[in-house]
Amino acid sequence: MDPIIEQMRRHTSVRDFKDEPLNDEVKKELLLAAQSGSSSNFVQAYSIIEIADKKLRKTIADITNSAPYVKQTGVFYVFVADLYRQATMLENKGLSIDGIKTMEQLLVATVDTTIAAENMAVAAESLGLGICYIGGIRNEIRQIAQLLQLPKYTFPLFGMTIGIPNSKNQVKPRMPLANQVAVDRYDTKQMTDLNQYDQRVRDYYLSRNSNPQDNSWTDKNIDFFKEIRRPDVGPFLRDQGFSLS
């Protein structure tokens, strides 16, 4: 198998790192890899903030529900979806910024940011490092924005913790392709026929070394989606200047 694809298929999130900061050279490599991703209309609508200050890192870690591996890691980045540059350009020319505020541009910024992050993740794993995305920063999205002094037309999308793994989880089984891939049309029956996958995921959860549990993929998803999570995110995005329409 191609070594890059092989590495991608071995991906597991790492939640246990050595207490060793990454050096500047490695961090630069990771940042340049992140920047090399595709970008919708080349708008490059993101910024990446390294959380270097120990006290600030602790404050953020405590918000995330993932504190041990945000505190003890090689580096912790916050990925910020960012249209502030473009807003500034338009404002400097005395032009309307209505074109910045739309749901479409919010999606553009979110996608650009995510592509950069995943590029960084793949680059980190190719260097033998481990990564974990940290959406937990959105548990207190307003506080994170305040701490990082984020201007309007930006929002903190997720963090990423990267470091030298102490231990690694087993690879989580993904859905059979038949549940996620179609040709020419969406097949509602095929995409929701999850019995076989549920059994595989249950076997995985029961047999894994850390935090074993008796749950299927369906169980987990029902549990996750049965309630409204992070209801503050929408109102916060409005306050940041997005119209959400």
Ligand SMILES: Cc1cc2nc3c(=O)[nH]c(=O)nc-3n(C[C@H](O)[C@H](O)[C@H](O)COP(=O)(O)O)c2cc1C
């Ligand atoms: C956007 C995003 C946010 C995530 N946030 C967290 C988080 O806050 N804490 C955590 O431990 N894992 C987090 N994860 C990791 C997922 O739980 C993990 O990717 C998923 O369970 C699949 O496992 P794997 O990455 O080991 O294959 C996040 C993943 C993504 C893509």
